[in-house]
Amino acid sequence: MAEFPSVAWFEAVAGVFNSDESYRGAGGGQCHCQAGIKVGKRVFLLVFEGFECAEVREVDVSELEPVDFYLEMPLKDWKAMVQDIAANGAASLHYTLNTLDLNREAGLSHSVHGDQYREDLFFRYNQTFQFFFDASARIKTTFAR
Amino acid sequence: MAKAKASQAAADSKQGQPGAIEGIPQPKFDWAGRSNQWGTRVKPGKHGLRLGDLNVGIYGEIPEYWPDQTRNPRGAIARKGVPPVGYSIRDKAGLWADSAADLYEEAIQRRWAPATDVPWETIKPLNEGLERAICQVCTELCQYANGDIEAISSWQHQMSYGYHEVKQFLATASFDGARQYEAFRKRALCNGGGLGLEGPGKVNRMILESRGGWSEAVTYLFLLRGTFTMTMLRYLERAAYNDAERFLYRHTLQDKARHLTYGLEHLQYAIAHQEDMALIMQQLMFIGDRIFAREMRDNVLREALAVIFAGGIEKAGSEGMAVYREMMTDFMETYLGHCSWLGVKRNLEMMPQVLTQYVTRA
Numbered sequence: 001m002a003e004f005p006s007v008a009w010f011e012a013v014a015g016v017f018n019s020d021e022s023y024r025g026a027g028g029g030q031c032h033c034q035a036g037i038k039v040g041k042r043v044f045l046l047v048f049e050g051f052e053c054a055e056v057r058e059v060d061v062s063e064l065e066p067v068d069f070y071l072e073m074p075l076k077d078w079k080a081m082v083q084d085i086a087a088n089g090a091a092s093l094h095y096t097l098n099t100l101d102l103n104r105e106a107g108l109s110h111s112v113h114g115d116q117y118r119e120d121l122f123f124r125y126n127q128t129f130q131f132f133f134d135a136s137a138r139i140k141t142t143f144a145r
Numbered sequence: 146m147a148k149a150k151a152s153q154a155a156a157d158s159k160q161g162q163p164g165a166i167e168g169i170p171q172p173k174f175d176w177a178g179r180s181n182q183w184g185t186r187v188k189p190g191k192h193g194l195r196l197g198d199l200n201v202g203i204y205g206e207i208p209e210y211w212p213d214q215t216r217n218p219r220g221a222i223a224r225k226g227v228p229p230v231g232y233s234i235r236d237k238a239g240l241w242a243d244s245a246a247d248l249y250e251e252a253i254q255r256r257w258a259p260a261t262d263v264p265w266e267t268i269k270p271l272n273e274g275l276e277r278a279i280c281q282v283c284t285e286l287c288q289y290a291n292g293d294i295e296a297i298s299s300w301q302h303q304m305s306y307g308y309h310e311v312k313q314f315l316a317t318a319s320f321d322g323a324r325q326y327e328a329f330r331k332r333a334l335c336n337g338g339g340l341g342l343e344g345p346g347k348v349n350r351m352i353l354e355s356r357g358g359w360s361e362a363v364t365y366l367f368l369l370r371g372t373f374t375m376t377m378l379r380y381l382e383r384a385a386y387n388d389a390e391r392f393l394y395r396h397t398l399q400d401k402a403r404h405l406t407y408g409l410e411h412l413q414y415a416i417a418h419q420e421d422m423a424l425i426m427q428q429l430m431f432i433g434d435r436i437f438a439r440e441m442r443d444n445v446l447r448e449a450l451a452v453i454f455a456g457g458i459e460k461a462g463s464e465g466m467a468v469y470r471e472m473m474t475d476f477m478e479t480y481l482g483h484c485s486w487l488g489v490k491r492n493l494e495m496m497p498q499v500l501t502q503y504v505t506r507a
Contacts, residue, residue, distance in 0.1 A: 025257075025262075026257050026258075026262040027255055027256075027257040027392075027396040028255065029254030029255040030192055030250075030251070030254050032192075049191075050191060093383075093391060096382065096395070098383065098398070099382065101379075102379060102380065102383050102475075114486075115486075116482070117244075117406060117410060120402055120409075123375070123398060123402035124251070124399060124402040124403055124406060125399075126398065126399050127396065
């Protein structure tokens, strides 16, 4: 049982993600980037190296500047996504990262630097990030109030 | 050690070898020991032994101009008297992107097999209007894929081997096109429908007939049409009716994102290394936008997408077209954003109204 959002939650998801070899095929694969996750005012940094999510840290918002891109939603929207994944075993049609990016007025994926090359990593590694969040279906989640 | 063994072998051969068979030439081994750089030991890193890791010593020397006109692998000793192949692209600025080797590895890693990876069993019968629309879009995506394969392969054989990273990446991009064709043909033929109407093909023709150089083809193939296809795939993924379609759109999107990365990085490199390249691109886009706009005037793709976005024909004219408009707005914003990132100035007043009608932000 881990609370979302927290380092413990992301580490638990990373544990599932890193140990399941099925995430390495069928369009998944090695991934080299730093992604930020912004949940309300809290910010988490995920470092992906090779087949693994190698590092999770809670950071200050100023540390979003060097990340390749970051995903931002208020807690209630993250909660809806995580609950949908838990209910279906993977994101349903309305909760994939791409759909959330399109459906939200301000989008989901952002960057501070505006570097197109690095922003596009969200699309190049999209299946890996989807696999990562889909892995959360296999951990028990509680939510911060 | 290996060099010494080779020298010994060469010495042995001069003296004749025991057990030699009459009529069969004695090996001379005079090729052994010949190398521009021997003793290279590239070790696999934590991510394996990657193509880019091999760029050490002379093997990593990638000159601005590659004079060799043969298929000699970069770093090997050239053989005298080999007839020239006639490569037309021998300037690094004409094709290079620093990420090409990594993108090649990424393409190999992220391969997927439509036959077995796609959950085809999740496709259930849909209403006929919707099935026809999906099949129509699949038909046009197949046609795009055909254009991609032809365009890439028609340039690839003109690229010299000094820049093998790019040639290898483009081989995967060509294969991605083949897979796109396969995947969408399968979707069209697996649920009681069939292929629809051939698209206008004006953009395909423009890409295939671009003769000003590979950079020109990249501008049209990856920057213009690639960005449009990516945007369309994103909206199709959102409107997918089952897990199989969602898989198809998302994985093709990932492939397309790789192509766009190469395209943007190459164009950035070309602009940085050729004085008037940004101006040339401005002119190319002026032409390309018009042909793209002409293709966009065709109602077939637009209406088919509207039917998919609305869940059927009934609301296609209202809800579906509203989503289509949203998609085109996103496309124009992304496309103009790419141009701006590359430093290519665009004048909206010079662009066709068919496209500028979707520009909501200056």
